[in-house]
Amino acid sequence: xAMVIQNPRYQVTQFGxxxxxxxxxxxxxxxxxxxxxxxxxxxxxxxxxYDKDFNNEADTPDNFQxxxxxxxxxxxxxxxxxxxxxxMYLCATxxxxxxxxxxxxxxxxxxxxxVL
Amino acid sequence: AQSVTQLDSHVSVSExxxxxxxxNYSSSYSPSxxxxxxxxxxxxxxxxxxxxxxxxxxxxxxxEAEFKKSETSFHLTKPSAHMSDAAxxxxxxxxxxxxxxxxxxxxxRLFVKA
Numbered sequence: 001x002a003m004v005i006q007n008p009r010y011q012v013t014q015f016g017x018x019x020x021x022x023x024x025x026x027x028x029x030x031x032x033x034x035x036x037x038x039x040x041x042x043x044x045x046x047x048x049x050y051d052k053d054f055n056n057e058a059d060t061p062d063n064f065q066x067x068x069x070x071x072x073x074x075x076x077x078x079x080x081x082x083x084x085x086x087x088m089y090l091c092a093t094x095x096x097x098x099x100x101x102x103x104x105x106x107x108x109x110x111x112x113x114x115v116l
Numbered sequence: 117a118q119s120v121t122q123l124d125s126h127v128s129v130s131e132x133x134x135x136x137x138x139x140n141y142s143s144s145y146s147p148s149x150x151x152x153x154x155x156x157x158x159x160x161x162x163x164x165x166x167x168x169x170x171x172x173x174x175x176x177x178x179x180e181a182e183f184k185k186s187e188t189s190f191h192l193t194k195p196s197a198h199m200s201d202a203a204x205x206x207x208x209x210x211x212x213x214x215x216x217x218x219x220x221x222x223x224x225r226l227f228v229k230a
Contacts, residue, residue, distance in 0.1 A: 004159070042206060042220035043160070090159055103210070104150070105218070107159040 003027050004108035006091050012114045013081050021076040021111045023091030031097060032074040033105065034066060035090040043090055049074060050097060078113075086115045118143045120209045122221035130229045135194040137224045139207035142188060149190045150208040151181055154223075160206065166190060177201070202228045 005024045013019040023032065031050050035043035047056045049068045063085070065077040078085055089112075092105040123138040141147060148167045152160040164175025171183045181192045190207060207221040 006159075040223075042222050044220075045218065088157075092160075103148075104162055104165060107152075107161070109159040110157070112157065 004091055004093055004106050006089075006108040006111050008111060009109060010112050010114070012116060013078075014116050015083065016080045019078050019081055019113070021078075021089050021091075021113070023074045023076070023108055024072050025074075025091075025093045025106075026072070027093055027095075027106060028071060029093035029095050029106070030071075031094045031103075032068060033092040033094075034064075034074070034076050035092065036085075037088040037090055037110070039087075046076070081113070081115045083115050086113055088112050118147065118209055118219050120207050120219050120221040122205075122207050122224045124224050125222065126225050126227065128227040128229065129197045131199055132196050135192070135197045135201065135226065137192040137205050137207075137226065139190045139192065139221060140188055141190060141207075141209045143209060148210045149181075149183060150210070151175065151179070151190075151192050152206045152208060154204045154206065156203075163192070163205075197226075197228050199228050199230065202226055 003026050007022050031048055033048040034046045036046055037043040045057050046060045046064055047066055063079050067075045088110045090110045091108040094103045094105045096103055119142045121140045129135055146168055150165045151163040153163050154160050163179050164173045164181055166173050166183045174180045179194045181190055183190050205224045209219045
């Protein structure tokens with residue numbers, strides 16, 4: 001059974017046209033993350049929510065926003081996509097942020113964004 | 117400061133031969149270490165994790181990894197490669213720094229030849 005679901009799997013948008021990617025989870029986890037992964041690179045954390053608390057990485061561009069209306073759903077909004085934003089976007093969840101106890105992150109299948 | 121280095125960007129093995137993917141880490145605190153696998157156009161799947169219990173960790177699909185504190189290493193091994201193991205592998209460190217921090221290695225692409 002799918003635990004972290006991302007829709008759509010592929011998204012095509014136009015340069016400058018706002019786009020929203022969605023993520024849902026059935027794990028009832030407190031934390032949801034968004035990563036950007038460009039071709040042949042490691043995933044890069046954009047931001048995460050701990051419950052309703054939003055935590056932005058320092059180098060995440062303002063063009064990227066996120067919403068978490070409830071525990072199960074989290075959205076990634078790209079206000080004005082540029083060609084450089086074409087990438088795989090990965091959503092992940094974890095029960096908490098207990099780094100020292102090895103909190104596992106569970107990843108969704110990703111949404112591949114193409115910007116024309 | 118924490119960091120993780122995957123020593124090989126590409127590894128090529130023949131089917132049925134052993135796999136070794138190398139990972140070294142740096143952490144001021146006792147870290148948690150993970151290996152994830154990513155097949156083309158798919159999300160990341162957890163293979164195994166180390167959380168300060170047994171130093172030899174067994175994961176899914178026959179993979180295992182040994183935490184060696186003296187060498188600051190967490191290498192991933194498998195006795196016999198299968199064609200389905202061809203994928204990208206990421207070593208990840210998460211540290212108990214009092215703040216949130218997850219560090220991904222650059223990844224190692226594993227090729228398996230028939």
